Amino acid sequence: MVTVQRWSGREARLLRDALRMSLRDFAAYLGVSDRTVSNWEGGGAGYQPRVESQAVLDTALARASDDAKARFATALGKTDAVAPAASRIEVDSHKFLPVFIGVQRAGRLRAHMAPSADDQWLDSSLARVDHPEAQDCVLYVFACGVAVFHLVQPHEPTALTDLAVWRYRSYASDLPWAREKLRDLLDEGHARVPNPEYVLSLYWLTAGPWTGNAYDTALRLLSTPSVLVDRGAPGGPVPLDGTVEESLLATGFDHPDIVSFGVRGVSTAYAGWSGVAYASHSRERSLSIDELVTCELTVQALWCFTRQIQQMIEDGRDPSMPEQYGWRFLRAACSRLTTARAQETAQHVLMREAIMKSSGLAERLRAAQDALRESAD
Numbered sequence: 001m002v003t004v005q006r007w008s009g010r011e012a013r014l015l016r017d018a019l020r021m022s023l024r025d026f027a028a029y030l031g032v033s034d035r036t037v038s039n040w041e042g043g044g045a046g047y048q049p050r051v052e053s054q055a056v057l058d059t060a061l062a063r064a065s066d067d068a069k070a071r072f073a074t075a076l077g078k079t080d081a082v083a084p085a086a087s088r089i090e091v092d093s094h095k096f097l098p099v100f101i102g103v104q105r106a107g108r109l110r111a112h113m114a115p116s117a118d119d120q121w122l123d124s125s126l127a128r129v130d131h132p133e134a135q136d137c138v139l140y141v142f143a144c145g146v147a148v149f150h151l152v153q154p155h156e157p158t159a160l161t162d163l164a165v166w167r168y169r170s171y172a173s174d175l176p177w178a179r180e181k182l183r184d185l186l187d188e189g190h191a192r193v194p195n196p197e198y199v200l201s202l203y204w205l206t207a208g209p210w211t212g213n214a215y216d217t218a219l220r221l222l223s224t225p226s227v228l229v230d231r232g233a234p235g236g237p238v239p240l241d242g243t244v245e246e247s248l249l250a251t252g253f254d255h256p257d258i259v260s261f262g263v264r265g266v267s268t269a270y271a272g273w274s275g276v277a278y279a280s281h282s283r284e285r286s287l288s289i290d291e292l293v294t295c296e297l298t299v300q301a302l303w304c305f306t307r308q309i310q311q312m313i314e315d316g317r318d319p320s321m322p323e324q325y326g327w328r329f330l331r332a333a334c335s336r337l338t339t340a341r342a343q344e345t346a347q348h349v350l351m352r353e354a355i356m357k358s359s360g361l362a363e364r365l366r367a368a369q370d371a372l373r374e375s376a377d
C-alpha cells in the first residue's frame with residue numbers, strides 16, 4: 001500500500017487530483033478550510049502542513065478507493081522520475097478572462113450562482129464551470145456587469161520559454177471557449193455574445209532550479225513572457241532560440257514597466273505588462289494565493305468595466321451606465337484601490353500598488369469617471 005512519510009503541499013495536491021475533487025470539495029472532505037488547502041498546494045514541495053494536518057491527510061489516503069490510491073501511487077512515481085526537486089520548475093498558471101455583459105445579463109446569471117465573500121464592496125457571485133484542460137475553473141459575475149473566468153492550470157515546464165509559448169497559444173483557444181460557454185449560459189444567439197479579453201495573468205512559482213540573481217530574473221521573465229517568444233511567426237507564437245533564456249538568466253533582465261512588490265526573506269514578486277509572478281519563501285508571512293487572486297479579480301473586473309466606457313466613446317456614443325454604477329461608483333473604486341486601508345499590511349499595499357501601476361487601472365478609472373460625469377451633465 002502506498003504511504004507518505006511526510007506530507008508536503010505537493011503530495012496534498014496529488015492526492016486531491018487522485019480523488020478527482022475540486023479544491024473546495026477536497027477541503028470539505030478533510031474538514032479544513034479552502035484557504036488551508038490553497039496554502040498547502042501553493043507552497044508546493046517546500047511546504048509541510050502541521051502535525052495534525054499530516055494525520056488528516058494520512059486518514060484521507062487510507063479511506064481512498066483502490067482506484068484513487070493507484071492514481072496517487074502512479075502520480076508519485078512519475079513525479080519522482082522527472083527530476084529532483086532542486087532542478088524542477090513547478091508553477092501554477094492563473095488565467096483571467098474578463099468580458100462586459102451588462103448589468104441585466106449579470107443579474108440573470110447571478111440569480112443561479114452563489115455569492116462571493118472575497119470582496120464585499122465589489123458585489124459578485126461565482127459558480128464552477130467545466131474546462132477541458134484546467135484543474136479548476138470558476139466564473140465570477142460582478143453586479144456591475146462584468147464576468148471573469150478564472151482558470152487554474154499547474155505546469156512543470158522544462159524551461160520558462162516553453163511556458164511562455166504555451167501561454168500565448170492556449171489563450172488563442174481559451175478566449176473562444178469562454179465566449180461559447182457564456183453563450184450557453186446566457187442562452188442567446190452567438191452574434192449577441194461579446195468577446196472575452198485578456199488583461200493580466202498570475203504565475204505562482206513553487207519550485208525552480210535557479211539560485212541568486214537568476215532566481216530573481218526568472219520571476220521577472222514570468223511577469224513579461226513576451227521577451228521569450230516570437231509572437232509574429234506565421235504559424236502562431238514560437239519560442240525564440242533557447243540561448244535567449246539562458247543569456248537573460250545569466251546576465252539579468254529588467255524593464256521600466258516591471259514593478260517589484262516582494263519582501264526580502266518573505267517573497268519574490270513582480271508585476272509586469274503581462275501579469276504577476278509570485279514566489280513565497282515564508283508561508284506564515286507571505287501573501288496567500290487567495291489574496292493575490294482576489295486583487296487580480298478586482299482589477300480585471302474594473303479594467304473591463306472602464307474598457308466598455310472607452311469603447312462607447314470610440315464608437316461615437318455618449319457613455320452611460322446605470323446610476324448605481326456611474327461616476328460616483330468609479331470614484332469610490334479608485335479611492336479603495338489607491339488608498340491604504342487601516343487593516344492592510346504593508347505587503348497588501350505593495351501588491352495593490354504594483355498591480356495598479358502595471359495595469360494602468362488608476363488612470364483608466366479617472367478617465368472613465370470624467371467621461372460619465374460629463375455625459376451626465
